[in-house]
Amino acid sequence: MSYFGEHFWGDKNHGFEVLYHCVKQGPVATKELADFIRERANIEETYSKAMAKLSKLASNGTPMGTFAPLWEVFRVSSDKLALCHLELTRKLHDLLKDVLRYGEEQLKTHKKCKEEVLGTVDAVQMLSGVGQLLPKSRENYLSRCMDLERLRRENTSQKEMDKAETKSKKAADSLRRSVDKYNSARADFEIKMLDSALRFQAMEEAHLQHMKALLGSYAHSVEDTHVQIGQVHEEFKQNVENVTVDMLLRKFAESKGTGREKPGPLDFDAYSSAALQEGNNETSPWSQGFPPSRIEPSGATCIC
Amino acid sequence: MSYFGEHFWGDKNHGFEVLYHCVKQGPVATKELADFIRERANIEETYSKAMAKLSKLASNGTPMGTFAPLWEVFRVSSDKLALCHLELTRKLHDLLKDVLRYGEEQLKTHKKCKEEVLGTVDAVQMLSGVGQLLPKSRENYLSRCMDLERLRRENTSQKEMDKAETKSKKAADSLRRSVDKYNSARADFEIKMLDSALRFQAMEEAHLQHMKALLGSYAHSVEDTHVQIGQVHEEFKQNVENVTVDMLLRKFAESKGTGREKPGPLDFDAYSSAALQEGNNETSPWSQGFPPSRIEPSGATCIC
Structure with a gap:
């Protein structure tokens, strides 16, 4: 649908300005997305480091006593969680590079577009200019006609009447030229404005498609990591279950035992x-x- | 299985000391688990705060341009992630309270156990004491017997022989008493040591059951949060999909449009x-x- 070609007409023909301002927001949004992803990557990195520290805490758990083997389960799990989040950090940094690369391409596209719509800027200004002349021209014509009418009522001399009639005709010609100029500028504006509106919409459409692809990649990375984290959780639960109380007691007795002979x-x-x-x-x-x-x-x- | 009742005998009867040292590690493990959970709670809180900050970053995304509505999707998702991790922080703090409460109960149990095994400490010391007397007694008996043998070979007077025989008999009596004392101390030690070993094993078993229950609660909280986070990810993906490029263009045209009349x-x-x-x-x-x-x-x- 040509939304831009339909909604940006109306009073004062400000539509072009609004649309131009809109497409200028594209690179802003790209930069903000880059900032967002960079910040998310930082958050994941901090979390990963904290998990690695937690793994150390687990590996420092007392090696004495029957509980000792379970610390290893904690250590392995924390280590793996740290790795999952580090992996996400890496993926987000890769994505960040893609976003920044797109941002650069986008600036080039915008520069090109700016050149392509220069004609529309001229057409808008031209329409504005001739539009400002119209009222004066019309007022002049109206004033001449009223002068002529007044002289007619006052039975003025034919000479005066002829003079006034000439003036009135000139004013009419002038107004006609103004109207013609306006109509010509208007027609030119309509063609160029429609062209620019379609161009802007195509640009925005491409921009949004690209941004959504980047968002998809973001969601994909986050989801991948989430699946991996789920596996680590499942493994932790399974490992805790596998290390039974009986096994812990036996392991302790066998490794720390002093002898079986009374x-x-x-x-x-x-x-x-x-x-x-x-x-x-x-x-x-x-x-x-x-x-x-x-x-x-x-x-x-x-x-x- | 009575692992502790079977593996802690052997040379020098150090088994009691090893087992006593083992059960003393119980409260250490509980304290370390509390430290671990506290640290994990801190990590989750930090992550939650960082996510809330990220949500602000998203809500500060430019409201101009066609991309604007997608920032709201980011904001909602980050907000929900912050909440998930905050909820986990709360659950871990609750669990921490349980662990600390258990630690206190455990100290009471340990104090009671310490009193109950005092008899075994005495029996170990008694066996050690009488064991140290045996060699002396035996050496004395051996020396007297050899004296008697020597006198017999040297055809010493009957009087000297009688004297030496009396000494030898006394030494034999003394050795017999030492052996009897040792056997009595040994029997007492065996009964008490077995009792303590079973007591220690029961205590360790209860301790490990409790610790595993706490671990189960930990795993459960972490898993619950993981499921919630998965829902937030799914929602984010769905929301991004729902906000189509066509919808964004139309929304922008309708809200920022300047008029449909050329x-x-x-x-x-x-x-x-x-x-x-x-x-x-x-x-x-x-x-x-x-x-x-x-x-x-x-x-x-x-x-x-």
Whole structure:
């Protein structure tokens, strides 16, 4: 639809100015979109860095105790979230480059357009100029006609009447020329204005198409990252589920365990005769007979 | 499975100390989890504030030009994202309160447990003490027996022999008492150590169950927010799609349009006779005849 070709006529023919002002907003919008994307990229980068810091906090979680293996689950998840947001930052910076590149192209297109519509600027000014002459011309003609009418009523001399009639005819010719000029300027204006309006609309249409493509790319990047983040969340939940309480207790017992053999009771006869045997063999009294674990004293244990 | 009851025996009976140290890590892990959640809440709050700022950036987008209505789509989306992350911040702060409350309960449980295992501490120390006496006692017995053997080989007097035999018997009695004490301490230690190990495991099990419940709540909050964010993204994409290029052009033309009526051509006869008519009626020459739009001059338009 030729919206611009239909809505920008009316009083004082300001339509051209309004449309020209409109297309000048195109590069402004492009610049603002670039600012917006740059800011969003900064936000994602800050978030990514904060997540990397959070991952460090998780990796500093105490390695002692039964809970320790779950810190690894937190660390991995935070690390992956940091990466997702860093990836989005990168994508947004790439998009920003596209926006800036488009902004430069747009300025060239605008310069070209400015040259193409110069004729319309002239036509608008011409119409304005001849339009301003019309009332004067018409007033002059009206005044001459009234003079002639007055002389006619006053039965003035034929000479005076002829003079006034000549003046009136000249005024009529002048008005006719003004009207012709106006009609010619008007026709020229209508053709050129319509041409410019269509040109502006085509330009705006191309601009909006391009901007919407950039918006689509923005939405796509954000959505991609959102899907990845969802996977990280799902993985975190799954990992927490997989690390069962039973597994944690077993893992701790197996890795930190001190031994599965309980200290056995001592038998006096065996213990004492073994000592004698050792004495007779002149070997160390502690070299055999009982495993050391059964007779060595346990270290003192205190609750601290 | 009684992992703790099976893996914490072995040399020197250090198992109790290791287990006691383990359960002491429980409150440490709880505190670290609180720190982690607090930090995550801070990250979400910062992100939320940045998004609110981004929404302002969008609402400051130029209201001129055809692109203007799309800024509103950006503004709404950024605002909603800010709200999602603020909501997550709130949920995490609530969770933090739960974690801190659990930490306090845990300290009470630990204090109670400390009292309950005091008997085991005594048993470990007792076993250690009597274990240290055994070698001395055994060495003494061995030495006396060897004395007796030597005297027997040297055909010493019966009196000396009797004396040495008495000493040897006393040493045997002393060693027997030491062995009995050790066996009694060992039996007591085994019962108490097993009891403490089971107590510690039950405590760790309860602790890990509670921690996993808190982790589940954390994952749930994060996932909830993720779903909401997904809806905001979907809405944004949909809104961008709904605002078509054609709609933007039409909206602009309708709201910023200057008029749909083109300036008409002037007819000299009509224009001049209307002027005469007006003159005869002694009214303003511009009050009727043509709509002012057709004769008033258009304003000068310049490309600036």
